[in-house]
Amino acid sequence: MVYHGNRSTFHPATFFLVGIPGLEDVHMWISLPFCSVYLVALLGNATILLVIKAEQTLQEPMLYFLAILSTTDLALSTTCVPRMLGIFWFDAHEINFGACVTQMFLIHAFTGMEAEVLVAMAFDRYTAICNPLHYTNILTSRVLVGITMCIVIRPVLFTLPIIYLVYRLPFCQAHIIAHSYCEHMGIAKLSCGNIRVNAIYGLFVVSLFLLNLVLIVISYVYVLRAVFRLPSHDARLKALSTCGSHVGVICVFYIPSVFSFLTHRFGHSIPHYIHILVANLYLVVPPSLNPIIYGVRTKWIRERVIYVLTKR
Template structure:
């Protein structure tokens, strides 16, 4: 899309550097990235197959786990495969439209993951605090509504970013000091006013952090309910189940919050640390989530072992 002034245009391509400052070790960095991606593909596909094949796994918890695995597959596939192309084959150029599409999908799937984690926290709270009313509260209609919210709301929130990027004029700069396209990374290349982009970006981050606050509040209530259970065995079982959820939360939120804060306030932290952490929170959670649930969730673990023993 060209403007009347020939110096202002949407460039045909952008140039993704990768991880700036670590170009000499890009090949070595790509090895764990690819390993994590393969683990994410295998692990999440296994979780989905087990839940689909085993009819006893029809509780709301496994419904949310299936959504989480689907989102993890989509998130890692959107972000990771291009990284080896940059690191191994110097495939740094990306089409403007493809870059905006990648930006949109990464932000949407990240938002979906945060919402699934919040839904899983709500599920555990109901299961522990009101077990007798569990099926009457989390009815199929409620689950369907939560599922639609997880799918639709992030799309509606992130969709304006496409317009905010396309409205910007770009001059000569087209080098993105990153390994994938994200909103402010693209906006900062513009020679126009990006204040609206920055404000909207902070709004999206605030929604993301609001989910974290709600999750923390949920687990405070969950732990309070757990320690009120009369049986020690029931308390240990509940804590074991919640332990897997808390582990997933830590794996997802700690690097993502660190990335958000350092991107805006960590001016003394080397830039390659920003980019490396930004890659890690897209790569590590999708690969570790199925491992955590495979080990910590008894039903999943038993079904996976049954499949391998049967074979």
């Protein structure tokens, strides 16, 4: 234990990450799909970034946001998956208190950045379809820089207080986290102090997360209204196809995250290992599926990927 000054605040030197409670005997088997999905995420997002960097003709706002999304996906999956695999393969359950808090901060910050990127991409689609004549005038380089700063700074600012809220908590005896990575409430629940403020602030951050989803839905309501007013059937199909990739990415990200949020708070009859599995999939699956969705549904990205990978 670490003692801080004259206050009765104790921090354990290390935490013990269980992995997936109740499924310890099959950790090795569980690790195989997680490792495979992680490799797909690394390869897919690195390929997307390579294509965007190599092909100057693709330098436009939507691709700019896609590059940010791929970078965020790489960072998010790398923050959590290697630690999971260490637990599954090498029984590396112990994690330093500071390292645990750092992982917690990075996971929540990168998750927030991904949500912000999806809002920015929805705004891009709204502008392109509802105001096509003013698209280049609205999404100028200065606006893109401002949006990028919001994507990075907002999640960091909202995640920083969580570090303070964790460090202020006393930890008496419990140091076993029934999870495969460090997250805010998983750490807070081990405290022998009052975690009411932690819980309230956690719900506040989640509400901001869901607010982003509401903004995305509103933008796509306007997008669909504009699409179905197009006189040409082919034009409507083309516009819907253009938005299809983004909608798929939104669903992949938000469906498991909302399910995880609801099951953690209201699904008390659901086995605990289901909660943890969903929480793991929520961080691992979207980074691997995002480049696949864009590669499959977006013809010009698919063609550029093939060209970049096959040219001499």
